[in-house]
Amino acid sequence: MKAFTAQQLAPMMEGTLIQGDPGLTVTGVSTDTRTITKDQVFFALQGEKSDGHAYLEKAREAGCRVAVVSKDVSLPEDMALIRVADTLKALQALAKNYLKQFPELKKVGVTGSTGKTSTKELLYWCLCGEYRTARNIKNLNNHIGMPLTALSVEEEHQAAIFEMGMGDFGEVDLLADIARPQMAILTNIGVSHISVLGSRENILKAKMEITNYFDKDSVLVVNIDNDLLSQENWEEKEYRVVKVGRAPGSDYRIRDILDRGEEGVTLTLDFAGEEHVFDIPIPGVHNGYNGALAVAAACELGVAPAQIAVTIAQCEHTDQRLVINTSPVGVKVIDDSYNASPDSMKAGIDVLMRAEGDRKVVILADMLGMGPETEKYHREVGDYAGEKGVDLVLTTGKDAVFIADSAARRLGEDRIYYFPTRDEMIGKLDEVVRPGDVVLVKASHALGMEKVVEYLLKDRS
Numbered sequence: 001m002k003a004f005t006a007q008q009l010a011p012m013m014e015g016t017l018i019q020g021d022p023g024l025t026v027t028g029v030s031t032d033t034r035t036i037t038k039d040q041v042f043f044a045l046q047g048e049k050s051d052g053h054a055y056l057e058k059a060r061e062a063g064c065r066v067a068v069v070s071k072d073v074s075l076p077e078d079m080a081l082i083r084v085a086d087t088l089k090a091l092q093a094l095a096k097n098y099l100k101q102f103p104e105l106k107k108v109g110v111t112g113s114t115g116k117t118s119t120k121e122l123l124y125w126c127l128c129g130e131y132r133t134a135r136n137i138k139n140l141n142n143h144i145g146m147p148l149t150a151l152s153v154e155e156e157h158q159a160a161i162f163e164m165g166m167g168d169f170g171e172v173d174l175l176a177d178i179a180r181p182q183m184a185i186l187t188n189i190g191v192s193h194i195s196v197l198g199s200r201e202n203i204l205k206a207k208m209e210i211t212n213y214f215d216k217d218s219v220l221v222v223n224i225d226n227d228l229l230s231q232e233n234w235e236e237k238e239y240r241v242v243k244v245g246r247a248p249g250s251d252y253r254i255r256d257i258l259d260r261g262e263e264g265v266t267l268t269l270d271f272a273g274e275e276h277v278f279d280i281p282i283p284g285v286h287n288g289y290n291g292a293l294a295v296a297a298a299c300e301l302g303v304a305p306a307q308i309a310v311t312i313a314q315c316e317h318t319d320q321r322l323v324i325n326t327s328p329v330g331v332k333v334i335d336d337s338y339n340a341s342p343d344s345m346k347a348g349i350d351v352l353m354r355a356e357g358d359r360k361v362v363i364l365a366d367m368l369g370m371g372p373e374t375e376k377y378h379r380e381v382g383d384y385a386g387e388k389g390v391d392l393v394l395t396t397g398k399d400a401v402f403i404a405d406s407a408a409r410r411l412g413e414d415r416i417y418y419f420p421t422r423d424e425m426i427g428k429l430d431e432v433v434r435p436g437d438v439v440l441v442k443a444s445h446a447l448g449m450e451k452v453v454e455y456l457l458k459d460r461s
Contacts, residue, residue, distance in 0.1 A: 001151050002101065003027045006066045006080040009041065012097040013082070013090035015068065020080025026066050029091070029151045030059075031144065038063025041082075043091050044070070045144070052087065088144070095147035096178045106131065106159040106301055107179055109210045111172055112187025112223075113203065114344050116141065118282065119187050119290040120163040122315055126298035127159050129311040135161035139338070146175050159301070164210060167193050167369075169202075172209035183219045183300065184210045185293050188226040192341045195371030204228055214239040221297045223289060224250055244296045245289075252296040257288030261354040262324055267291050276305045279313045283322055283354070286347040322351060328459040330435035332357050336442045337449040340367045345381045348442045349388055357438030359391040363452055365422065365443030366397035378402035386410025392417070394432065396425045397447060422448060426455050 007022035009015070028040040033055045036042055042059040044052030044067060053071050056079075060067075066080045070087045084090035099105070110120045120135055127133045134157045136149045141163040153160050164175040176184075189204045197203050211220055218239040222229050225245035234241040244252045251271060258266040264281040265288040280291040291312065298308050317323045323335045332355065336348045345367065352360050362385055370377045382403040385393055393407040396419040404418040417432060419425035429452070433439060439456060443449040 001026075001028050001098070001153075002155060006041075006082065009066070009094070010082045013068065013084055013094040015082040015084040015090055018081050018083045019075075019077060020066070021078075022080070024065050024080045029094075029148060030064070031091070031148070033058040033062060033064075036062050036064050038065070040064060041066040041068060043068045043087050045087050045091070046070070092143065092147050092174070092178055095150035096180075099150050099153065099179065102153060102155075102157070105153065105157065107181040107183070108159070108161045108297060108301075109164050109176060109179055109181035109184040110161060110187070111164045111166070111184065111207050111210050113190030113192045113207075114341055115187040115286065115290045116163050116165065117321060117338075118287055119185055119293050120161050122280065122282075122287075122291050122294035122312060123161055123185070123297055125311045125315040126294045126308045127161075127301065127303060127311075129307045130298075130303045131158040131301075132156050133159040133161065136163045139163070139165070141165040141175075143171065143174060147178060150178060166206055166209075168196050169206050170209070172206060173212050176210050176212055180213050181210070182217070183221065183297060184214075185221045185297055186210070186223065186229065187290065187293060188223050188343075189228040190341050190343050191370060191373075191377065193369050194373075195369045198371075200228055204232075211237075211239065219300055221293055221300070223293060225254075225289070242296055242300060244292050252292060252299075254288070254292050257285050259285050259350075259354055262351075262356065265291070267295070269295060271296070271299065274305075276309070278309050281313060281315055282317060283324070283351045284347050285350065286343075287322075322348070324355070325457055327457045331433055331456055332438045333453055333456045334438065334440045335450070335453045336440060337453055338445055340364075340442050340444045342367065342370075342377045342380050345442055346384045348440050349381075349385055349390065352390070352438060352440040353388050355438045358436035359434075359438070360389075361392040361394065361433060361437050361439045362390050363394045363425070363439060363441045363449070364400055364403055365395065365447040365449055366399040368444040368446060370399075374399050375402050379406040382406030382408075383410065391415065392432065392437075394419070394425060396420070396422050397443070400443075422451060426452060429455060 006024045010017045026041040030036040030040040042064045068082045124135045134153045162179045166172045221242045224243040243250045246254045253270040256268040267278045267288045326332045378399050379402045383406045385407045394417045395404045408416040
């Protein structure tokens with residue numbers, strides 16, 4: 001973050017400096033006293049389970065000398081305090097006003113039901129050969145994380161990518177208002193959050209909030225092969241729409257996605273009258289689509305295809321998203337434990353079946369947010385595992401029992417293991433999984449399946 005004094009910060013968040021030296025300078029923002037540094041301003045956020053105001057003294061002990069509060073607090077005068085009505089809204093206001101300091105910054109928003117993080121990372125690699133680029137670290141894509149990302153932009157940056165997650169109407173609008181992107185990518189519309197929004201059509205409406213602050217010069221890059229997105233009347237939009245997919249009439253037409261197993265995919269795209277080939281070192285055909293969206297966005301921002309081909313080939317995996325490691329005893333683990341939906345579950349199974357190894361094993365837990373059709377979506381995954389001929393299916397969780405039941409109908413009961421809890425599953429892994437197996441671990445993040453990955457990979461010799 002650019003340097004600001006406490007006196008300069010206060011009006012940027014509609015706050016009042018109520019004590020301390022107005023000349024104290026900060027160059028960063030923190031909401032966590034466990035990682036705070038002395039040059040950061042601390043925001044005392046209030047949540048359901050914790051209140052940042054209780055940690056103000058810890059922030060001071062760590063060297064922090066500027067804090068944003070919404071309550072009466074008693075701290076020594078060496079601590080500058082900025083009083084606001086709501087610390088979270090103040091953080092968001094600061095992020096919005098901070099980005100206004102960079103009028104030349106190329107800003108891209110990324111949203112969709114699945115593939116947001118992968119597309120964001122691929123776009124970063126597409127752009128980094130031409131522009132110094134900022135982007136969300138890991139999954140900081142919500143009402144707190146994205147403002148923190150905005151505040152990490154430095155004067156050296158020429159472009160910034162903002163992944164925007166959501167769970168309800170208005171959430172993408174909030175993030176789009178902060179970032180005001182000139183370009184956005186819409187990866188697809190699936191069923192994530194359907195329990196809240198009620199229908200895929202409503203999910204589309206919520207995701208389209210990313211265009212709420214577009215003008216006639218703005219650009220939306222869409223996956224035109226997604227069934228719902230293919231039905232939209234894009235010609236009526238007041239901004240420009242760039243279509244990506246296999247469908248005729250696509251501006252960036254996918255000719256082929258060659259699956260190279262664990263090595264990734266090779267994407268062949270036709271655009272501007274020429275054919276271009278890109279090697280993407282992330283496994284899964286679905287990442288060919290994510291890559292195509294990223295390539296299209298980068299080209300629209302003026303990056304040469306030849307330059308993109310060089311840098312996208314260097315893209316690195318994101319933690320807990322199809323990361324492949326081998327344990328000390330020779331079990332190959334595909335860690336895709338960060339999140340899950342029916343489409344991403346199936347895509348993960350596809351990657352598993354292409355991986356080299358002896359038995360193909362899936363370890364799956366619940367997909368959250370599936371609404372009234374939860375059983376249907378979990379059974380779809382079980383059916384898919386059966387269709388693909390997975391050797392063993394291990395499941396845990398309330399709804400994953402439907403995955404196990406449907407898979408058993410195709411594979412037989414002897415190839416299915418269901419555990420009421422994750423810890424019970426971990427206790428049996430040594431009996432079920434053996435050296436030479438390839439194991440996919442996937443579930444919604446709240447299930448904590450990274451613990452299963454950690455157990456499989458640790459040295460128990």
